[in-house]
Amino acid sequence: MLELFALSVIRKAFVASVLVGLLLPLVGNFALMTRTAFLGAGIAHIAFAGVAFGIMLSFSPLLGAFLFALLSVAFIWYAEKRNWITYDVGMSILFSFFMALAILFLGLTKQYSGEAMSYLFGSVLTVSTVDIILLFITVLLFSIFVGVFYKELFHIILSRDLALASGLPVDTFTFLMLLFMTISVVVSMKAVGALLVFGLLVMPSAAAYRLAFRFHRMILLSLVFGLISSIAGFFISLTLDIPSGAAIVIIAFLLLIISFIFSRK
């Protein structure tokens, strides 16, 4: 199997899997702790509508995905801040509306679109160098963000009230976290698929939550689980010739079950 690594397409796919396996679980810790994880699922589907939009009008699907996802999240953040809606309700509404749009766009496009399907189900072998560069930059920026502002992020997660009282710009941090979640979901879609992004976002950090008694350990554990899932999933998919997104999420799920069994909580 290792001789396959002579192929650049396999090497790229492997690198993309590893980056996604780090990025989504890292973001997932914050999504889980701020109870915004469901936004991740919504963002992926809204972004998929953007993909369909891009394909329909023959421009970059990735650009369409960014456009739709960022605008929606900015709107939801603002609406929640103004007490118009909660994240859950806002996202539920946009989730289904944008899925309707996605289906509409795909219908209008007429010809069968393999490209749309690769975003929906994930197709790590079609990941381009640009995709990998975007993934890498996102991993780098988010890691720096978490590293530099760990104290502040922990404070907000522990208690919004205490963080506000100590003078932190909580809304700005919340917005930045949502922004990173949005970007992370969009750049990961090609590799694991819009339908499966949520799994890698939530499962490793949920597993880590079962085991860790301190937040920095939870983050480290979630990264370990994410890496195991993505690397093992990648090799299993190569060996058994099954879609890698599915393999990765199934491994992540098994790790979650194991962590429930070994949890001392």
Place this chain on the structure above:
Amino acid sequence: MAEIIFNEVTVSYGDSPVLKDLTFVVEKEEFVIIMGPNGTGKTTLVKTLLGVKKPDKGLVYVLGCPVQKVCPHRKKIGYVPQFQSIDPDFPATLYDVVLTGSYANLGYVKLPGKEEKEEALRLIEEVGLKGMENHPFGRLSGGQQRRGLIARALMGSPRILVLDEPTAGVDLASQNQVRSTIQEIYKRTRIPVLLVTHDINPFLSLVTKIVLLGYGKHFVGGKEDIIREEILREVYGEYVRVIEVAGRKYVMTRDYHYA
């Protein structure tokens, strides 16, 4: 200048004012109780003091600085929030939580050093939780969590201590521990304390001022002015009684079966 000044402060949510033209000052070494029925704006008063909630009208000065400006003195307020339940599995130890009390003073990027870490351990001991620093915070009892948050509030030697119902929802024995922790801190540090509580009797001997909030009205004064049946009844209704035993006043409710 007084440590805290509220001057004709009006605070609302939407169109309905919660606090209306509230004026009071807190001098050095004062022990102030903020009391009143549910929903009369006690927490709102605290948030306004902290600069989290903006007043529609009026001025709030804390340690000589208007709170709406970016005041370095805001970091000098130790704050214990009203009880919020925390997930028992939340990934933080008591020590982690207490240490967050140093974050405001550290500012961005700088991490707690040896000094802050030792201070956290010393304060954990001071509130009677020695040896529990590595316990998951969410697994502590309600009373222990409250004392942990008091230790957190004392990080960095605040110049004012504000506590929002620290004894609510805590069992009798733990209430006693929380109360005596507050009393000891006040006696040792003599920093002004603002205490929101329904549990006034144990604190009456220390109290120098009371802010009594009612629906659409409020009273501010010393305990001789406020702990009187005719005043309390304006806010709480006719079942309130003030009794005096061995020279000390107690606020009670008259059991209406015997009324």
